[in-house]
Amino acid sequence: MAARRILRVYTYVLFVVMLAPILIVLPVALTRTNYMTFPPEGITGKWFLEGLRDQILLDALGRSLVLAVATAVFSVALALLASFAVERRAFAGRRALETFFTGPRVIPQIILVLGLLIFFRSLNMGGSFTGLLLAHFVVTFPFAFRTILASVSSVDVILEWSARTLGANWLTVFRRVLIPQIKTALIAAFMFSFIESFNNVTIALFLSRPGARTLPVELFVRLQVGGITPSVPALSFLLAGVAIALFVILDRTIGIYKFLAGSEGSR
Amino acid sequence: MERRIPVAAMWIRKRRWVLMLVPGTVLLVVFFLLPLLTLGRMAFYTYDPIRLYVPALTLENFVKVFSDQYYWSMITNSLTVGFLATLCAVFCAFPVAYYLTTAKGIERTVLTAGFLATLFITLLVTTLGWYIILLPFGVIQRLFEVLGLGSGPLRFIKTIPALVLVLAHAHLPFAVLILASSIQAIGKDKLQAARTLGASPWSIFWRITIPLTMPGIVSSAILVFTLSISAYLIPVLITGQKIPLLPIAIWTYSSEVLNWPFASAIAITLFAVTTVFTYAMILVSDLVTRRGKWKVV
Numbered sequence: 001m002a003a004r005r006i007l008r009v010y011t012y013v014l015f016v017v018m019l020a021p022i023l024i025v026l027p028v029a030l031t032r033t034n035y036m037t038f039p040p041e042g043i044t045g046k047w048f049l050e051g052l053r054d055q056i057l058l059d060a061l062g063r064s065l066v067l068a069v070a071t072a073v074f075s076v077a078l079a080l081l082a083s084f085a086v087e088r089r090a091f092a093g094r095r096a097l098e099t100f101f102t103g104p105r106v107i108p109q110i111i112l113v114l115g116l117l118i119f120f121r122s123l124n125m126g127g128s129f130t131g132l133l134l135a136h137f138v139v140t141f142p143f144a145f146r147t148i149l150a151s152v153s154s155v156d157v158i159l160e161w162s163a164r165t166l167g168a169n170w171l172t173v174f175r176r177v178l179i180p181q182i183k184t185a186l187i188a189a190f191m192f193s194f195i196e197s198f199n200n201v202t203i204a205l206f207l208s209r210p211g212a213r214t215l216p217v218e219l220f221v222r223l224q225v226g227g228i229t230p231s232v233p234a235l236s237f238l239l240a241g242v243a244i245a246l247f248v249i250l251d252r253t254i255g256i257y258k259f260l261a262g263s264e265g266s267r
Numbered sequence: 268m269e270r271r272i273p274v275a276a277m278w279i280r281k282r283r284w285v286l287m288l289v290p291g292t293v294l295l296v297v298f299f300l301l302p303l304l305t306l307g308r309m310a311f312y313t314y315d316p317i318r319l320y321v322p323a324l325t326l327e328n329f330v331k332v333f334s335d336q337y338y339w340s341m342i343t344n345s346l347t348v349g350f351l352a353t354l355c356a357v358f359c360a361f362p363v364a365y366y367l368t369t370a371k372g373i374e375r376t377v378l379t380a381g382f383l384a385t386l387f388i389t390l391l392v393t394t395l396g397w398y399i400i401l402l403p404f405g406v407i408q409r410l411f412e413v414l415g416l417g418s419g420p421l422r423f424i425k426t427i428p429a430l431v432l433v434l435a436h437a438h439l440p441f442a443v444l445i446l447a448s449s450i451q452a453i454g455k456d457k458l459q460a461a462r463t464l465g466a467s468p469w470s471i472f473w474r475i476t477i478p479l480t481m482p483g484i485v486s487s488a489i490l491v492f493t494l495s496i497s498a499y500l501i502p503v504l505i506t507g508q509k510i511p512l513l514p515i516a517i518w519t520y521s522s523e524v525l526n527w528p529f530a531s532a533i534a535i536t537l538f539a540v541t542t543v544f545t546y547a548m549i550l551v552s553d554l555v556t557r558r559g560k561w562k563v564v
Contacts, residue, residue: 003468011366014359015381018436021396022388024406028399036399039409078291085287101291104299108497108541110514111534114521115302118309118531134298141291199389201500206522216391223395223504233399236392243387247380256379 022240029234036230048238051231060218067129067214068198071136075193076186078137079144087152098149102142109139113206120207127209135203140193147192151185184254191250195243215239310531320528328532338533341511342540348430348512349496349544355435356442356491357484364446365476386440394504397433398424401505425509433505434495441494442487449483450476485552489545496541513537 032042051057086098104112116135117126125131155178163173179186204214213221219236222228250256310328312320332338367378385393400406401424423429453476461471477484499514508515513533520530 007362007366011363011378014363015378018381018385018439021393021400021436022385024396024399025392078294081287082291085284089284097288097292100295103295107303108493108537110497110499110517111306111538112299112302114517114530114534115306116298117521118527119298119302119305122305134294137294138299141295145291195387199387201389201391205500206518216389219391219395220500220504223391223398233395236395240388240392243389244380244384247384247387251376251379256383 022237025233025237025240029230029237031230034229036228036233047230047234050229051235051238054231057215057218057231057235060213060215063212064198064215067132067136068194070133071140071197072190072193074133074137075140075144076148076189079141079148079189080186083145083149083152087149088157101145104138105142109200109202112138113203116203117206127207127212129212132204132207132214135207136193136197136200139200139203140196143192143196144189147189148182148185151182155181188250188254191246195246306531306534309527310535312528314526314528319525328529329536331529332532332536337511338516338536341513341516342536344427344510345496345513345537346540346544348427348434348502348510349492351427351431352434352438352495353488353492355431356439356495357446357488359435360439360442360446360487361484364443364450367443367447368450382443383440385437390437390500393437394433394501397429397436398504401429425506427506427510430502430506430510433501434498435491437498437501438491438494441490445487445490446480446483449480453479481552485548489548492548493541493545497537513540 027040028036029047030043030045031037031040031047032044033040082101086094086101113135116131116138120126120128120131159177159181160173163177164170168176199216200214201216201220204217205220208214208217219232222232247256309320311324311326313323313325313327315321363378363382367375367382370378402408407423457475457479458471461475466474497514499518502510502512502515503518506512508519513536516533517530517537520526520533524530
């Protein structure tokens with residue numbers, strides 16, 4: 001079992017490498033100096049407070065959250081409609097439509113977003129929130145669609161028929177028979193779209209106005225301009241912490257492998 | 268005449284479900300297909316310093332991309348970085364994926380979280396971390412000084428190896444995910460049969476595990492390659508303008524120089540390069556693994 005021991009050591013070494021860039025921001029955020037330095041000089045929590053008091057960052061955070069929730073609601077609702085039609089009806093061009101719905105996955109985001117930038121300018125929608133929302137919808141829809149479609153295809157139609165026969169109207173059938181069966185997929189699709197939208201930098205960088213940046217773009221601009229205070233690593237650490245907590249919760253509730261099955265290639 | 272209306276009503280009633288397809292289809296046509304077509308057309312327009320572009324068709328943009336040594340080096344840089352990051356990510360991920368499929372209980376949970384949770388964290392946070400680690404006077408340099416391996420500012424950031432490292436790190440979770448599910452899918456009966464017939468663990472690995480996971484290896488390689496070659500955020504923060512890459516040029520020409528026709532031509536070049544090499548990878552792997560021959564296994 002020597003081979004297995006080597007494999008184990010290797011895995012743990014890589015495990016540390018994977019987490020190193022996330023954990024390193026903590027000591028840097030704890031320094032007393034007002035520039036980033038490692039090892040930290042003195043320990044203080046003031047940069048965390050500073051980061052949480054920065055109005056521009058808070059506004060950007062609020063904007064990102066609204067955008068992510070709107071994207072997720074939008075994507076899941078339309079994907080739910082579309083997947084029922086695609087799954088339940090046999091029509092010519094069904095496969096073609098399915099391919100089309102998952103199309104945005106295969107186009108690199110930087111190419112798509114350049115197209116959108118030019119397109120939105122010609123419609124006078126440059127830098128608008130609606131434009132950003134539509135762009136995020138386009139990149140999250142394929143994943144929502146795939147996840148929900150897989151779940152809808154495993155739903156037992158007989159149960160719906162029985163409910164209808166027993167006198168339930170379609171709304172009751174939807175609420176009490178269908179939704180319970182596809183709940184997991186709906187949550188997965190929602191969370192996936194939310195995270196993808198909240199974390200996305202490339203699209204928001206091309207499409208958001210200077211005064212209305214999302215949180216990742218605001219952080220990106222500060223990082224690129226340089227001269228940042230340790231409040232940026234402090235905030236980064238908090239973001240990473242929330243993300244990991246979310247990961248563990250999703251793993252415990254619906255299982256991360258099922259959840260990530262549709263996520264391939266989201267960057 | 269009277270019967271026509273109910274028939275028409277029935278016809279509509281029966282096809283009401285089409286309405287469910289309308290919102291998604293319309294939005295994707297307008298905000299996915301049309302922008303791509305706009306981009307394709309823009310690549311053939313003429314740049315104009317005052318009006319941004321004039322709709323006079325020209326091949327000038329592509330001629331500029333393919334006749335200038337600078338843009339050729341940009342293409343080869345992008346390809347080099349894409350390939351190296353793919354090699355690193357897939358090679359590093361395979362043993363991890365293999366180990367993950369055998370791990371159980373709390374170890375599996377912790378490892379899964381460590382290797383996949385970065386998918387939930389915005390790239391900006393991890394890139395900031397790498398930035399802190401790699402920067403001159405950063406963590407690695409301090410470590411080197413403490414260990415007596417060298418002193419003076421480290422010149423590692425802003426190099427291709429640093430860029431490959433960060434790209435491979437960012438895209439490794441995708442490779443782990445695909446490879447793990449593909450290793451998991453190997454039937455236990457096949458491994459059992461090989462063992463019963465006296466195959467050594469080594470030969471089981473080379474003659475059963477690897478061939479059967481080849482589709483997973485190829486699809487993870489294609490994914491990591493596509494993501495790496497079209498990445499903008501990581502190169503711009505790690506190497507900046509120092510190493511010319513296609514995605515960085517797309518940003519520079521579209522948002523700084525405001526030469527949309529040329530930016531579009533570069534975007535189409537990036538797409539063409541990605542597509543050609545993706546299909547080449549599929550072809551080569553088909554040849555190498557004699558796909559179809561081991562389908563009987």
